[in-house]
Amino acid sequence: MSRTITIDPITRLEGHGKIDIFLDDKGEVEKAYFQVPELRGFEQFAVGRPAEDMPQITSRICGVCPTAHHMAATKAVDDLYKVDPPVAAKKIRELVYSIFFVEDHALHFYFLGGPDFVVGPTAPKGERNILGVLGKVGLEVGKEVIGLRKQMRELITLAGGKVIHPVFGLPGGVAKRLTAEDQGKFIAAGDHAVQFAQFSLQVFRDIVLKNPKYVEAIVSDAYTHKTYYMGLVDGSNRVNFYDGQIRVVTPEGKEYLKFKPQDYLAHVAEHVEPWSYIKFCYLKDVGWKGFEEGADSGVYCVAPLARLNAADGMATPLAQKAYDELYSTLGGKPVHHTLANHWARLVELLYAAERMKELANDPDIISPDVRTLPTQTPTEGVGVVEAPRGTLFHHYQTDARGVITKANLIVATQNNAARIAMSVDKAARGVIKQGKVDDGILNLVEMAFRAYDPCHGCATHALPGQMPLAVRVYNRNHELLEEIRRDG
Amino acid sequence: MPRTLVLGLGNELLSDDAVGILAVRRLREELDDQTDVIESSLSGVALMELFVGYERAIIVDAVQTGEFPPGSIREFAPADLDRVLAPSPHYAGIPEILALARQLELDFPREIRILAIEVGDATTIGGALSPAVATALPELIGQVKSQVARWQGEVPHA
Numbered sequence: 219m220s221r222t223i224t225i226d227p228i229t230r231l232e233g234h235g236k237i238d239i240f241l242d243d244k245g246e247v248e249k250a251y252f253q254v255p256e257l258r259g260f261e262q263f264a265v266g267r268p269a270e271d272m273p274q275i276t277s278r279i280c281g282v283c284p285t286a287h288h289m290a291a292t293k294a295v296d297d298l299y300k301v302d303p304p305v306a307a308k309k310i311r312e313l314v315y316s317i318f319f320v321e322d323h324a325l326h327f328y329f330l331g332g333p334d335f336v337v338g339p340t341a342p343k344g345e346r347n348i349l350g351v352l353g354k355v356g357l358e359v360g361k362e363v364i365g366l367r368k369q370m371r372e373l374i375t376l377a378g379g380k381v382i383h384p385v386f387g388l389p390g391g392v393a394k395r396l397t398a399e400d401q402g403k404f405i406a407a408g409d410h411a412v413q414f415a416q417f418s419l420q421v422f423r424d425i426v427l428k429n430p431k432y433v434e435a436i437v438s439d440a441y442t443h444k445t446y447y448m449g450l451v452d453g454s455n456r457v458n459f460y461d462g463q464i465r466v467v468t469p470e471g472k473e474y475l476k477f478k479p480q481d482y483l484a485h486v487a488e489h490v491e492p493w494s495y496i497k498f499c500y501l502k503d504v505g506w507k508g509f510e511e512g513a514d515s516g517v518y519c520v521a522p523l524a525r526l527n528a529a530d531g532m533a534t535p536l537a538q539k540a541y542d543e544l545y546s547t548l549g550g551k552p553v554h555h556t557l558a559n560h561w562a563r564l565v566e567l568l569y570a571a572e573r574m575k576e577l578a579n580d581p582d583i584i585s586p587d588v589r590t591l592p593t594q595t596p597t598e599g600v601g602v603v604e605a606p607r608g609t610l611f612h613h614y615q616t617d618a619r620g621v622i623t624k625a626n627l628i629v630a631t632q633n634n635a636a637r638i639a640m641s642v643d644k645a646a647r648g649v650i651k652q653g654k655v656d657d658g659i660l661n662l663v664e665m666a667f668r669a670y671d672p673c674h675g676c677a678t679h680a681l682p683g684q685m686p687l688a689v690r691v692y693n694r695n696h697e698l699l700e701e702i703r704r705d706g
Numbered sequence: 707m708p709r710t711l712v713l714g715l716g717n718e719l720l721s722d723d724a725v726g727i728l729a730v731r732r733l734r735e736e737l738d739d740q741t742d743v744i745e746s747s748l749s750g751v752a753l754m755e756l757f758v759g760y761e762r763a764i765i766v767d768a769v770q771t772g773e774f775p776p777g778s779i780r781e782f783a784p785a786d787l788d789r790v791l792a793p794s795p796h797y798a799g800i801p802e803i804l805a806l807a808r809q810l811e812l813d814f815p816r817e818i819r820i821l822a823i824e825v826g827d828a829t830t831i832g833g834a835l836s837p838a839v840a841t842a843l844p845e846l847i848g849q850v851k852s853q854v855a856r857w858q859g860e861v862p863h864a
Binding site for chain 1: 717718719747751752755802805806809810811812830831832833
């Protein structure tokens with residue numbers, strides 16, 4: 219008898235991820251599908267609005283990474299008005315963006331990914347939560363995470379105007395300069411962030427790398443896919459979150475493409491599947507060959523590990539060391555193990571902290587020259603940044619008054635959608651045998667997509683990492699046979 | 707620092723999900739300086755950080771259980787949530803946030819009330835409130851005011 223298993227987070231709003239698993243007559247997995255929601259209606263919503271409102275509006279799409287949307291939109295309006303911001307404005311933006319990465323990556327490692335890796339993939343589910351993480355790393359570390367985040371948020375508020383939804387990005391610059399007094403606070407916080415990042419990498423070495431079982435899980439075939447990787451790089455092919463060219467490497471790690479953000483439509487296409495309302499991004503130059511690995515399939519991956527794979531290194535010294543350590547430990551570049559994203563995230567945390575420190579100490583940062591006034595008639599603009607969860611594209615077309623006539627957004631999770639679907643499929647095949655479905659499947663399948671930290675359609679309220687899940691098993695006639703739930 | 711927090715949650719771009727934000731926005735002018743009004747789309751740990759330093763807090767948010775008609779307003783204490791609203795990740799988050807805050811010895815409100823309004827369409831970007839929810843909005847605002855007034859030991863005005 220053929221059965222359908224649905225893992226549904228029963229989320230209330232804002233869209234959600236959902237997993238459908240189809241079993242064949244023998245109870246083996248025929249196919250598993252992971253569905254992520256899309257920004258339904260956003261494009262229409264944007265039409266008719268002034269482009270300069272987009273940094274404010276798009277930052278409200280998502281409660282998880284408003285700063286990323288704000289920054290991508292701000293860069294898109296720079297491009298729309300063909301205006302190049304002054305050096306100080308670019309540095310202030312990148313400073314704020316680096317602080318945002320510190321805050322977001324720290325949160326993910328300890329609170330979201332921590333239950334899988336600090337507490338451990340095989341720990342009882344009662345311990346696989348943030349309280350379990352605190353039990354393992356100590357209460358003081360928990361307080362330190364909260365304290366660091368508080369300090370970072372205060373700085374984002376200082377520079378960005380508002381903490382949750384920054385309002386400082388304008389076409390051609392930023393709304394506010396930094397003073398010498400502000401600078402002192404950023405410098406002090408930069409030192410703090412670097413120390414914290416180094417400490418976090420040590421936690422990872424001590425708790426994860428010294429435990430053979432965890433390392434085994436990271437490199438296991440169930441969580442490995444050989445795909446293309448994409449990320450922004452600077453002029454020396456090093457990871458950059460704020461600006462640069464988009465570089466794509468092959469599953470063998472060779473440069474395949476390098477292009478300007480404005481050319482993304484020539485290289486990125488979207489594939490539609492009847493079972494999902496998400497469009498699966500793929501590399502146009504390679505083509506869509508289904509949910510397949512390898513150099514012949516256009517499936518690619520974004521987010522921390524992909525960024526590291528797509529670059530030749532890190533632009534700061536301590537992060538470069540951490541980068542080298544990751545690749546020498548995991549057998550060279552590229553690394554295809556999805557779960558290594560947790561480690562890559564910490565390498566990036568250290569880079570973000572070091573970059574923050576560099577920018578905070580930069581004399582340009584307190585220059586009063588923070589705006590170049592736009593003078594061109596707008597037509598079209600593209601802005602791309604690396605969001606914590608991967609490459610984020612904003613593309614607007616306007617009339618001569620700067621009113622949006624067309625908008626296109628590709629969020630990180632859409633880039634990753636095909637590979638996430640493959641990961642879930644592989645994980646499900648690995649754990650479901652002869653129709654046996656138990657509670658353990660929830661965590662093992664969840665782990666497959668949690669490493670990507672998928673932004674559930676900018677699901678502002680989902681508490682990531684504690685997403686309530688239900689596995690529903692149906693027979694061929696869609697009659698409910700059994701249900702397993704895990705409610706937050 | 708004011709002692710009471712009125713926290714409106716939701717996403718103002720998403721139709722009925724804006725209701726918590728709209729409710730507290732209208733209250734901002736009416737409440738005294740002993741009360742802070744915050745609109746937020748945050749979740750999880752980031753949300754937890756907003757509560758620090760307040761003695762009492764009231765959360766106003768949309769909920770979609772499908773068990774009640776849109777516009778129905780219900781009030782909870784965090785302790786009720788595990789049982790009542792666990793299928794919602796947002797609310798399921800509150801007890802966890804409280805446990806975490808306790809463990810971290812954060813300066814957290816000793817009393818938290820949650821006003822949840824059942825919503826209809828909460829997924830269309832740019833949609834307006836559905837009629838049932840729009841009709842219930844004044845009642846929701848009234849309930850928030852009453853709660854704040856009770857905490858301040860005042861009799862609410864009729």
